[in-house]
Amino acid sequence: MLALLRFLRPLELVIYALLALGVLANARHIVLARGELRKTIFGLEREALDSRQRRAYLTIALLGLAGGLVFAAVNLALPSLERAELVRTTGSSELQPTPSPTAFVLFGVDLSGCTNPRATITSPTPGQAVQGEVELRGSANIDQFAFYKYELSNPEAGDVWVTLAASNTPVTEDVLGMWDSTTVPPGVYHMRLIVTDSQGNSPRACIVPVQVLASPVR
Numbered sequence: 001m002l003a004l005l006r007f008l009r010p011l012e013l014v015i016y017a018l019l020a021l022g023v024l025a026n027a028r029h030i031v032l033a034r035g036e037l038r039k040t041i042f043g044l045e046r047e048a049l050d051s052r053q054r055r056a057y058l059t060i061a062l063l064g065l066a067g068g069l070v071f072a073a074v075n076l077a078l079p080s081l082e083r084a085e086l087v088r089t090t091g092s093s094e095l096q097p098t099p100s101p102t103a104f105v106l107f108g109v110d111l112s113g114c115t116n117p118r119a120t121i122t123s124p125t126p127g128q129a130v131q132g133e134v135e136l137r138g139s140a141n142i143d144q145f146a147f148y149k150y151e152l153s154n155p156e157a158g159d160v161w162v163t164l165a166a167s168n169t170p171v172t173e174d175v176l177g178m179w180d181s182t183t184v185p186p187g188v189y190h191m192r193l194i195v196t197d198s199q200g201n202s203p204r205a206c207i208v209p210v211q212v213l214a215s216p217v218r
Contacts, residue, residue: 143197
């Protein structure tokens with residue numbers, strides 16, 4: 001069965017073309033028979049013409065069915081059989097798509113700390129260009145919440161962080177605070193959110209890189 005379907009695959013378009021020619025030929029028979037029916041008055045001749053039309057209609061229907069079967073065999077049955085054959089011979093199916101791994105590193109920054117929905121920065125987004133007053137949005141509301149703070153670092157200066165603001169009020173998908181980006185020269189900076197509980201424990205910090213633009217000239 002598999003060999004037969006593989007034999008048919010390269011001939012698929014040729015088969016469709018032959019079937020189409022058959023449909024056109026039988027359609028021509030129908031048109032001619034109708035023309036002759038309008039001219040004849042003899043009963044036996046009319047019966048013969050009616051029979052010719054019925055045969056032509058039946059042939060067209062069978063040709064259409066044959067085309068549908070060829071399409072289903074080549075485009076539906078054959079891929080399924082090939083996949084089953086691959087699984088049987090190799091124990092795995094290379095035809096099945098494999099999910100791409102989630103990218104947690106963007107712009108040289110590990111963003112995995114931002115996957116915690118209760119301790120994350122949602123705006124600005126990684127790599128976003130900011131200018132002037134920047135609204136920091138996200139969530140800081142872990143179990144036994146105590147406080148949160150957000151900090152800024154220049155990656156060229158190493159692992160040195162400056163605290164911009166702190167709060168002991170939990171936030172859920174709202175404004176965490178503001179930052180005046182005009183206080184630093186234009187360039188790439190890292191913003192970090194740290195959320196701490198009453199025991200002094202903190203989940204992994206959310207770090208977001210941003211591009212600070214120069215203030216517009218007035």
